Each structure stands twice: as C-alpha cells, then as structure tokens.
Amino acid sequence: MPAVWTDLVAEDPFNAVARGRAAFRAQELLELVQLIEAMKS
DSSP: OOGGGSSSSOOOHHHHHHTTSOSSOHHHHHHHHHHHHHHHO
C-alpha cells in the first residue's frame, strides 16, 4: 500500500488548499492528454 494513501505522509499542499474544489492539477491533466494522444497513434 502506498504511504500516500495513509496518514503517515503529510497532506499534499495542493490538496490542502483545493479542499475538493479541484479533482486534478493542470500538470496531471496535461499528462493525461499526452497519454491519450500516445494511445491513439
């Protein structure tokens, strides 16, 4: 089990500030777009 799934690791600052308002970071969405584009070709 990854440590980030537990309370052993400090909360990510982005998640602390977003508090449910943003499901994904911009960088994560860009990586997803790249992955989808790679899978299309």
